[in-house]
Amino acid sequence: MADYDPRITELYDTDNPDGPDHDYYRALATETQAERILDLGCGTGLLTVTLVGERRTVVGVDPSPVMLSYARRRPEAGRVTWIDGDSSAIDGGLFDLMVMTGNVAQHIPGQQWERTLKQLREAARPGAVLAFESRNPSTRAWEKWDAEEAATRQTPFGPLTEWFDADESSPGVVRLLSYTKFEQSQEVVVEKLELAFRSAEQISRDLSAAGFEVRAIWGDWTREPFNGEQPLMIFEAEAAKGKTGETAHG
Numbered sequence: 001m002a003d004y005d006p007r008i009t010e011l012y013d014t015d016n017p018d019g020p021d022h023d024y025y026r027a028l029a030t031e032t033q034a035e036r037i038l039d040l041g042c043g044t045g046l047l048t049v050t051l052v053g054e055r056r057t058v059v060g061v062d063p064s065p066v067m068l069s070y071a072r073r074r075p076e077a078g079r080v081t082w083i084d085g086d087s088s089a090i091d092g093g094l095f096d097l098m099v100m101t102g103n104v105a106q107h108i109p110g111q112q113w114e115r116t117l118k119q120l121r122e123a124a125r126p127g128a129v130l131a132f133e134s135r136n137p138s139t140r141a142w143e144k145w146d147a148e149e150a151a152t153r154q155t156p157f158g159p160l161t162e163w164f165d166a167d168e169s170s171p172g173v174v175r176l177l178s179y180t181k182f183e184q185s186q187e188v189v190v191e192k193l194e195l196a197f198r199s200a201e202q203i204s205r206d207l208s209a210a211g212f213e214v215r216a217i218w219g220d221w222t223r224e225p226f227n228g229e230q231p232l233m234i235f236e237a238e239a240a241k242g243k244t245g246e247t248a249h250g
Contacts, residue, residue, distance in 0.1 A: 002192075003064050003065060003066045004064055004066045004067060004191070005066075005180070005189045005191075006066055007157050007182075008180060008189065008191075009044065009066050009067060009070050010070070010156070010157075011155060011156075011157075012043065012044050012067075012070075013044055013046050016043075016046070016102060017046075018046060018047070018050075020221035020222075021101060021102075021133070021221055022046070022047045022050065022101075023221065024221045024223075024234070025047060025051070025099050025101060025131065026047075026050060026051065028097065028099075028129065028131055028236070029051055029053075029056075029097055032096060032097050032129050033096070034056065034095075034096035034097035034129075035055055035056055035057070035096055036056070036057050036059075036093060036094065036095045036096050036097075037051050037056065037057070037058045037059070037095060037096065037097045037098070037099070038058075038059050038061065038090065038095045038097070038098040038099070038120075038123065039051065039058065039059070039060045039061070039099055039100075039101070040061050040086075040087060040090075040098065040099070040100050040104065040116075040120070041061070041062055041100050041101070041102065041104030041107070042060035042061060042062045042067075042068075042071060042082075042101075043062055043064070043067045043071070043102060044067055044070045044071050044074075045060055045067075045068075045070070045071030045072075045074055045077065045080065045082075046074075047099075047101055048060040048071065048080055049071075049074050049075070049076045049077060049079070049080060052076060052079045052080060057081070058079070058080045058081070059080070059081045059082075059083060059090075059093075059095075060080050060081070060082050060083070061082075061083040061084075061085060061086070061087070061089060061090060062082075062083075062084070062085075063084070063085055063086050065084055068082050068084055086108075086112075086116070087115070087116040087119040087120060087123075088115075088119060090119060090120075090123045093123070094123065094124060094125035094128070095123055095124055095125065095128055096125060096128050096129070097128065097129050097130075097131070098120055098123065098124060098128065098129070098130045098131070099130075099131050099132060100130075100131075100132035101132065101133070103133060103134060103135060103195075104132065105132045105133070105134045105196075105198075105203075106134055106135065106195045106196050106197065106198075107193070107195065107196075108196065109173070109194055109196055110196075113196065113206065114206065114209070114210070117206055117207060117209075117210035117212070118210045118211075120210070121210050121211040121212060121239055124239035125239065126239055126240070126241045127238060127239060127241065128238070128239045129215075129236060129237070129238055129239075130207075130212055130235075130236075130237045130238075130239070131234070131235065131236050131237075132234075132235055133232055133233065133234045133235070134197075134198060134203060134232075134233050134235070135197060135231060135232060135233070136200075136226075136228075136229075136230060136231050136232060136233050137172060137197035137198065137199055138199075138228070138229075139229075139230075139231045141231065142166040142167070142168065142174045142176065142195075142197075143166075145164045145166045145176065146164060146165060146166040146167065148163065148164060149163070150162065150163035150179075151163070152183070157182060157184075158182060158183060158184040159183040159184070160180055160181065160182060160183065161180075161181040161183060162178070162179065162180050162181070163179050164176060164177065164178055164179070165177040165179075168197075169194075172196060172197050172198060173194060173195070173196060173197070174194070174195045174196075174197060175192075175193075175194055176192075176193040176194070176195055177190060177191070177192055177193075178190070178191040178192075178193065200217055200226060200228070200233050203233070203235060204217075204235075207235070207237045211239065211240045212237035212238060212239055212240065213237060213238050213240055214235060214236070214237045215236050215237060215238050216235075216236040217233055217234065217235055217236075218233075218234040218236070219232065219233070219234070220232065220234075221234070
């Protein structure tokens with residue numbers, strides 16, 4: 001895939017600041033007493049560096065060299081192992097906690113999703129926790145994105161005008177075009193994404209097939225149980241007991 005524009009990456013933390021989602025993942029790291037954590041799809045590393053602690057090692061993996069370059073410049077970045085790639089690039093060791101934040105799961109399509117879950121299971125010690133969020137497809141968030149009017153804001157790069165085109169290209173698959181116009185130069189940067197909107201039932205089946213047992217699905221960051229209506233689904237799954245890499249049926 002084409003990498004992110006470095007200017008847009010510089011704005012990423014402002015647009016996606018530390019908040020209740022990061023608080024949830026940090027609390028989970030404490031509750032699980034995780035000593036080895038994997039942040040898959042770590043992006044700019046905003047959360048990743050805050051997961052580091054005494055007697056705790058953290059690995060951040062992302063397929064974007066631009067994002068990882070930004071992450072490596074953070075304070076405390078030297079205490080994280082950064083890996084350029086996807087789940088196939090995970091290099092040894094068994095993890096106690098694995099997270100995918102910022103709706104990363106929706107950026108992993110089709111068979112790549114199945115492969116990712118299996119590779120995460122192979123990287124997990126028995127009983128390890130995998131946690132991630134995904135948007136509830138029944139709320140059809142892409143329709144709201146598509147209906148939004150173009151908006152202009154001031155940034156260190158001058159005024160930017162941003163808008164979206166989104167449509168469901170096939171059941172559960174949304175094609176999203178994100179436009180950023182740099183008003184001073186009139187340059188328009190187009191980011192093309194394909195997002196997977198999977199139901200709670202489908203994700204639960206996929207996790208089970210990969211060797212995970214779903215232990216909770218939350219509907220918000222305060223751990224209110226998911227009832228099918230909230231816009232967000234937050235999954236906590238546990239690596240099934242047994243030999244590393246075995247599925248629940250293996």
